[in-house]
Amino acid sequence: MKGFRQIIWLIRKDLALQFRTKDTLILIFVFSILVVLIFSFAFGPIFPDDPEDRAKLAASVLWTAFSFAGIITLNRSFDLERANGAIQGVRLTGVDPSNFYLSKVISTLVFLTMLELIVTPIALQFLEVLDVLPAIVQERLLLTLLKLIGVLAIGTLGFCAVGVIVSGISTSTHGKESLLSVVLLPLIFPVIMAGAKCSVSLLTTGGLEGNFWISILVVYSLVFLASAYLLFEFVIEG
Amino acid sequence: MHKSLWITVLIIFVVFFGLFIRSQVPVIITQDEVFAAIDDAIAETKAQVDKTEVEQVVNKALEKLEARQKKRLKFLVSAYFIIWLIFILYALWLGQTQDQLRKRLDQLEAGR
Amino acid sequence: MTRVQLIGILATLCLFMALYFVFSYAKVEATMLEVQKIFYFHVSSAFTVFIAFGVTCLFSILYLIKRKDRYDMIAVASAELGIVFCTIVLLTGPIWARYAWNTWWNWEARLTSTLILWLMYIAYFILRSALAEETKRVYSAVLGIIAYLNVPIVYFSVEIWQGNLHPSTDTKMNLHPTMVKAWMISWLALSVLYVFLLVLRYQTERLKSQLETIQYQQMEKT
Amino acid sequence: MILLQATQITKRFAHRMVLNGVDLDVQAGEVVAIFGPNGAGKTTLIKILSTLVKPTSGAFQIAGIDAIANPLRVRSSLGVVAHEPFAYLEWSPYENLKFFGRLYGVDALEERIADLLADVELTPFAHEPVRIFSRGMTQRFMIAKALIHDPTLLLFDEPFSGLDVAAKQFVLKLIQQERARGKGLILTTHDTELGYHAASRFLFLLDGQIEPVAEKAEIELTELSRQYEQRLKK
Numbered sequence: 001m002k003g004f005r006q007i008i009w010l011i012r013k014d015l016a017l018q019f020r021t022k023d024t025l026i027l028i029f030v031f032s033i034l035v036v037l038i039f040s041f042a043f044g045p046i047f048p049d050d051p052e053d054r055a056k057l058a059a060s061v062l063w064t065a066f067s068f069a070g071i072i073t074l075n076r077s078f079d080l081e082r083a084n085g086a087i088q089g090v091r092l093t094g095v096d097p098s099n100f101y102l103s104k105v106i107s108t109l110v111f112l113t114m115l116e117l118i119v120t121p122i123a124l125q126f127l128e129v130l131d132v133l134p135a136i137v138q139e140r141l142l143l144t145l146l147k148l149i150g151v152l153a154i155g156t157l158g159f160c161a162v163g164v165i166v167s168g169i170s171t172s173t174h175g176k177e178s179l180l181s182v183v184l185l186p187l188i189f190p191v192i193m194a195g196a197k198c199s200v201s202l203l204t205t206g207g208l209e210g211n212f213w214i215s216i217l218v219v220y221s222l223v224f225l226a227s228a229y230l231l232f233e234f235v236i237e238g
Numbered sequence: 239m240h241k242s243l244w245i246t247v248l249i250i251f252v253v254f255f256g257l258f259i260r261s262q263v264p265v266i267i268t269q270d271e272v273f274a275a276i277d278d279a280i281a282e283t284k285a286q287v288d289k290t291e292v293e294q295v296v297n298k299a300l301e302k303l304e305a306r307q308k309k310r311l312k313f314l315v316s317a318y319f320i321i322w323l324i325f326i327l328y329a330l331w332l333g334q335t336q337d338q339l340r341k342r343l344d345q346l347e348a349g350r
Numbered sequence: 351m352t353r354v355q356l357i358g359i360l361a362t363l364c365l366f367m368a369l370y371f372v373f374s375y376a377k378v379e380a381t382m383l384e385v386q387k388i389f390y391f392h393v394s395s396a397f398t399v400f401i402a403f404g405v406t407c408l409f410s411i412l413y414l415i416k417r418k419d420r421y422d423m424i425a426v427a428s429a430e431l432g433i434v435f436c437t438i439v440l441l442t443g444p445i446w447a448r449y450a451w452n453t454w455w456n457w458e459a460r461l462t463s464t465l466i467l468w469l470m471y472i473a474y475f476i477l478r479s480a481l482a483e484e485t486k487r488v489y490s491a492v493l494g495i496i497a498y499l500n501v502p503i504v505y506f507s508v509e510i511w512q513g514n515l516h517p518s519t520d521t522k523m524n525l526h527p528t529m530v531k532a533w534m535i536s537w538l539a540l541s542v543l544y545v546f547l548l549v550l551r552y553q554t555e556r557l558k559s560q561l562e563t564i565q566y567q568q569m570e571k572t
Numbered sequence: 573m574i575l576l577q578a579t580q581i582t583k584r585f586a587h588r589m590v591l592n593g594v595d596l597d598v599q600a601g602e603v604v605a606i607f608g609p610n611g612a613g614k615t616t617l618i619k620i621l622s623t624l625v626k627p628t629s630g631a632f633q634i635a636g637i638d639a640i641a642n643p644l645r646v647r648s649s650l651g652v653v654a655h656e657p658f659a660y661l662e663w664s665p666y667e668n669l670k671f672f673g674r675l676y677g678v679d680a681l682e683e684r685i686a687d688l689l690a691d692v693e694l695t696p697f698a699h700e701p702v703r704i705f706s707r708g709m710t711q712r713f714m715i716a717k718a719l720i721h722d723p724t725l726l727l728f729d730e731p732f733s734g735l736d737v738a739a740k741q742f743v744l745k746l747i748q749q750e751r752a753r754g755k756g757l758i759l760t761t762h763d764t765e766l767g768y769h770a771a772s773r774f775l776f777l778l779d780g781q782i783e784p785v786a787e788k789a790e791i792e793l794t795e796l797s798r799q800y801e802q803r804l805k806k
Contacts (some may be wrong), residue, residue, distance in 0.1 A: 013660075084659065089672060091647070094648050094675075096644065238625070
């Protein structure tokens with residue numbers, strides 16, 4: 001019970017600090033919009049006509065933007081902990097490292113899901129995806145969008161499950177934070193692949209029927225949540 | 239491990255490998271053999287054919303087969319050559335690093 | 351003659367034996383003809399990659415439990431060998447692809463996953479070289495475990511992502527007994543080679559650490 | 573009552589021995605000053621005793637519990653002041669104390685925070701971000717943060733460094749206060765005068781080894797300074 005309350009306080013701490021300065025939030029928002037813009041300029045103004053091709057474009061843009069926004073967020077988040085030895089202060093309170101890990105995963109997940117909620121509709125509009133969606137999807141547009149963000153959130157959970165432990169390691173290398181992307185991206189390859197496939201399926205059929213990619217996302221998230229939960233102690237305690 | 243040892247291994251590999259490849263190419267089929275075989279075949283089947291035409295076709299077919307096989311062997315040889323090169327270069331590099339480390343260790347030990 | 355040299359000679363002999371079995375003993379396969387012979391070392395290397403990274407994972411776990419520097423050295427040595435064998439798979443794969451499909455790279459499933467694997471362990475080394483001395487061993491052990499957990503997921507998802515272009519199950523069934531034997535011997539030879547290179551690489555790592563100790567001791571004195 | 577007992581602590585960083593067989597014990601109501609020059613291993617020793625860094629070998633108990641096997645359990649009885657603030661500087665002292673107090677599970681937290689802030693005379697700045705504080709104010713905040721959960725053993729690493737005279741006196745006063753409350757305290761410093769005033773027992777830490785010097789009753793400040801200078805020259 002005490003552990004549960006500690007997790008809640010740690011999550012509140014993360015969110016409060018992120019919203020205190022807001023610079024990370026603004027940074028990743030602008031960054032995601034820029035990624036969308038670059039893709040739009042590269043493909044536009046004439047986008048592929050085929051709804052499936054358009055959906056593929058949208059999926060790749062979204063997952064590129066969110067993976068890199070996630071990497072920026074994780075770097076920032078752990079910089080905050082390493083700066084002034086704040087994480088040592090947290091360790092001294094006797095918090096279980098695994099609980100610290102869970103709090104970090106959840107706060108990063110909440111943070112990135114918020115970003116996804118804002119950026120996804122904008123990106124779909126910029127890439128003119130909404131106009132070419134098949135009728136079956138148009139009818140249930142809101143539902144599809146919610147499902148899409150749901151898929152993005154599950155993918156982000158898998159991303160955070162690995163990302164938190166890897167950024168816990170990579171931020172200990174002072175001044176070489178860019179390493180995180182090199183180390184993390186190959187590790188989360190299945191997430192990006194599965195997430196993009198799910199997104200395409202949602203945008204073209206409005207559902208995930210007969211799609212096992214979603215189970216890969218779920219399995220991946222669970223496997224790495226469990227193993228990183230156990231391994232995080234070594235990252236924090238050495 | 240000595241550098242020369244590894245280079246010997248590479249050379250032996252190239253020689254043996256060349257022999258293996260050599261043994262697979264059916265260049266041993268000479269013109270005379272082809273003629274003899276065609277004569278035999280015509281005699282056996284008692285078919286009414288233009289002998290020279292058949293000879294030309296058979297020779298052409300053989301050439302084509304040989305060319306294709308040469309292409310295949312080129313792929314095969316390059317693949318195995320790369321494999322061996324990587325192994326030997328890696329082992330050489332390891333041996334060299336070890337030699338250097340040992341040399342510096344000896345120097346330091348002697349300096350004490 | 352040291353034990354290492356003995357293993358080295360054994361590995362070389364095994365490799366030549368494997369070559370004999372591959373080129374003279376095994377029957378030529380019916381559809382791919384001689385090019386199929388790439389398969390013996392290509393697939394055996396791929397298997398050795400799994401073993402090598404598996405050993406890294408195992409010794410990473412052992413290191414986290416026992417904290418013996420030895421285990422860390424074995425883990426690193428094996429990871430590097432995994433990359434070497436991975437490189438062989440990645441170089442011979444395109445040669446096969448060029449003949450079979452007339453293209454150097456076609457995102458064939460297992461080649462793609464090997465590429466991801468290769469990138470994963472290259473990152474392992476990049477990160478390791480950037481880590482501070484105190485945390486290096488523990489952190490790379492953690493990464494070694496996480497990376498290996500990823501292996502089956504990567505293979506499974508890439509397999510689904512791309513239908514099977516690879517000569518997988520059905521051709522394997524039609525393998526002539528001589529081919530199976532040649533393949534087993536190739537695998538054995540590469541395993542012995544792996545052991546030999548692992549010992550060499552481990553020795554190098556130990557020498558490095560010895561040298562550093564002495565250098566530090568001398569710096570302390572001055 | 574023995575609060576801390578350490579035996580044969582060694583710490584090797586890569587190939588360098590930083591601590592080489594340190595024995596140390598602290599009783600309740602005792603202030604132990606560890607004198608040593610920069611690089612003698614004082615900070616490493618404090619980090620090991622505060623369970624933030626694992627020793628290479630050796631054992632130590634805090635309040636009778638094996639601190640190497642159960643670091644999470646002993647941390648609640650430790651109060652640590654180190655070089656770094658170990659806190660979130662974007663936050664105010666109040667927010668920091670509230671956050672850390674909650675994690676420690678402190679009862680009646682609001683009153684405790686108010687008392688502490690009054691003790692360290694930071695009440696007027698309770699809601700300003702710590703990032704804008706002066707060195708002295710930050711140090712006072714750090715001490716308040718270390719005391720939030722009323723720990724029995726305090727570990728202060730160079731608590732006087734970078735402070736002006738008034739701030740040094742203030743920290744000295746706080747140390748005496750905590751000692752009077754029956755806490756045990758270890759502080760490291762290279763300043764013999766301040767250490768002499770603050771502590772009840774003195775040790776030297778030189779080349780990674782502890783050399784016991786004397787109890788306060790047995791030695792004058794001038795003698796302590798002389799011995800320290802002499803040891804440094806060797």
